[in-house]
Amino acid sequence: MSDDHAVSAIGCYQGFLSDVTHTPNIDRLAEESLLFENVFATNSICSPSRATILTGKYSHKNGVYILNEPFAEQQTSASILQNAGYETAVFGKWHLKSLPSGFDDFKVLREQGRYRNPEFVEKMKDTLTEYKGWSEDIITDMTIDFLTTRDQNKPFLVMTQFKSAHDPWASRVPFDTLFSHIKIPEPANICDDYSHRSDAASRVTLQLSMMDQKTFNHDRLDTSDICAQRKYIYQQYIKAYLRCAAVMDYNVGRLMDYLEKTGLDENTVVIYTSDQGHFLGEHGYFSKRLMYDESIRMPLIIRHPEMRGTSRRNNQLVANIDFAPTVVDLANEKVPDDMQGESLKPFLMGASDLDWRSGIYYRYWQHILHRDVAAHYGIRTSDHKLIFYHGLSLGHTDKSSTPPEWELFDLRQDPAEMINVYGDPAYQDVVNSLKADLHNLRVQYDDNDTEMIEEILAQGTED
Ligand code: CA
Numbered sequence: 001m002s003d004d005h006a007v008s009a010i011g012c013y014q015g016f017l018s019d020v021t022h023t024p025n026i027d028r029l030a031e032e033s034l035l036f037e038n039v040f041a042t043n044s045i046c047s048p049s050r051a052t053i054l055t056g057k058y059s060h061k062n063g064v065y066i067l068n069e070p071f072a073e074q075q076t077s078a079s080i081l082q083n084a085g086y087e088t089a090v091f092g093k094w095h096l097k098s099l100p101s102g103f104d105d106f107k108v109l110r111e112q113g114r115y116r117n118p119e120f121v122e123k124m125k126d127t128l129t130e131y132k133g134w135s136e137d138i139i140t141d142m143t144i145d146f147l148t149t150r151d152q153n154k155p156f157l158v159m160t161q162f163k164s165a166h167d168p169w170a171s172r173v174p175f176d177t178l179f180s181h182i183k184i185p186e187p188a189n190i191c192d193d194y195s196h197r198s199d200a201a202s203r204v205t206l207q208l209s210m211m212d213q214k215t216f217n218h219d220r221l222d223t224s225d226i227c228a229q230r231k232y233i234y235q236q237y238i239k240a241y242l243r244c245a246a247v248m249d250y251n252v253g254r255l256m257d258y259l260e261k262t263g264l265d266e267n268t269v270v271i272y273t274s275d276q277g278h279f280l281g282e283h284g285y286f287s288k289r290l291m292y293d294e295s296i297r298m299p300l301i302i303r304h305p306e307m308r309g310t311s312r313r314n315n316q317l318v319a320n321i322d323f324a325p326t327v328v329d330l331a332n333e334k335v336p337d338d339m340q341g342e343s344l345k346p347f348l349m350g351a352s353d354l355d356w357r358s359g360i361y362y363r364y365w366q367h368i369l370h371r372d373v374a375a376h377y378g379i380r381t382s383d384h385k386l387i388f389y390h391g392l393s394l395g396h397t398d399k400s401s402t403p404p405e406w407e408l409f410d411l412r413q414d415p416a417e418m419i420n421v422y423g424d425p426a427y428q429d430v431v432n433s434l435k436a437d438l439h440n441l442r443v444q445y446d447d448n449d450t451e452m453i454e455e456i457l458a459q460g461t462e463d
Pocket of ligand 1: 003004045046166275276
């Protein structure tokens with residue numbers, strides 16, 4: 001698992017950067033894997049998505065609604081496999097408030113950690129241990145060391161969780177000079193002025209022109225032309241981002257080589273994913289959080305030994321709640337009833353006509369606290385996306401309310417999500433239908449504060 005690695009930055013996803021991005025090893029993995037095209041985070045921010053990936057539950061069930069909320073010791077895919085006799089370990093980025101549980105071994109970065117000479121929290125050690133070198137190399141070394149020294153009589157689950165490609169987008173030799181002499185393609189909507197969308201879209205401080213030096217040390221133009229400024233910063237940002245990810249991709253290759261060298265590839269499932277997506281200049285944005293596709297869409301590539309030698313793609317609507325049930329199911333353990341996702345194992349076994357979901361429920365809770373993103377929830381189907389910015393902190397942040405707003409996108413006509421058609425009479429039936437579906441998903445997932453939200457909004461939105 002990587003961090004903030006958008007599908008557009010991965011060659012095999014064939015996005016607008018596929019001709020330049022440097023991901024030969026992930027692409028190699030995809031050549032003998034099932035690649036999922038439509039996978040979405042249900043709360044697009046690091047810690048909450050990680051909690052969902054581990055538990056198979058929405059934020060309101062696992063307790064991690066926003067960054068920096070405790071992840072109580074609870075049932076996870078790892079704890080289930082550990083109880084089933086698997087040797088379990090996690091190395092690298094953890095980014096949850098409490099120490100890992102359900103793992104026989106762990107070495108994890110404290111909070112964000114560092115790219116160079118990172119410090120790790122290790123199981124059974126009270127003090128941090130600094131390792132010399134580059135984080136992605138070290139995390140891979142730790143994984144290979146575990147694979148080499150583990151109990152050879154037990155099956156295993158190891159989670160290798162890279163820091164890349166999270167800001168501040170650093171890299172090392174020789175990847176730090178990639179793309180030096182080329183201009184990287186820009187997304188078509190990099191100069192989006194948000195004129196056909198909600199205030200929530202223009203309020204956010206995710207614009208490239210607003211990037212701060214702490215997030216990423218960059219040069220700026222002396223200009224009031226926001227479009228020119230975005231494009232100027234974009235070239236620096238995207239090169240740094242793709243270089244950062246290239247170091248990680250190199251280490252994906254090291255792991256795959258190790259599995260092949262030892263024969264472990266013949267009976268090991270390999271999963272590549274990231275904790276969410278990331279804006280790579282689309283809408284003029286960087287970062288994530290919003291429900292727009294570039295933010296919520298996750299890579300998911302699964303290689304199962306029984307399907308080696310074939311490359312397939314799946315277009316079903318998958319969510320990060322499905323990851324834990326899949327891992328449990330792949331280990332032939334019973335998926336607990338309280339996990340809210342579905343196992344993807346049938347797809348890996350060749351199924352194509354499953355009775356599958358037709359909409360994904362999304363909810364972002366961290367109202368305004370970072371980058372002025374208003375709290376919102378919504379539904380994404382294959383054809384439409386309906387977003388409700390209720391704009392309430394609901395006790396999770398101390399920020400004032402923002403006015404409630406809706407957005408509707410017709411993804412068939414407008415895949416870049418540029419024009420909000422919520423108020424268009426031609427879409428009234430679609431709105432009514434999606435609102436009913438959204439309500440049903442909230443009931444299904446037991447996210448039951450609708451009445452409270454409606455009551456607060458009816459009273460006025462002032463705190
Ligand atoms: Ca992340």
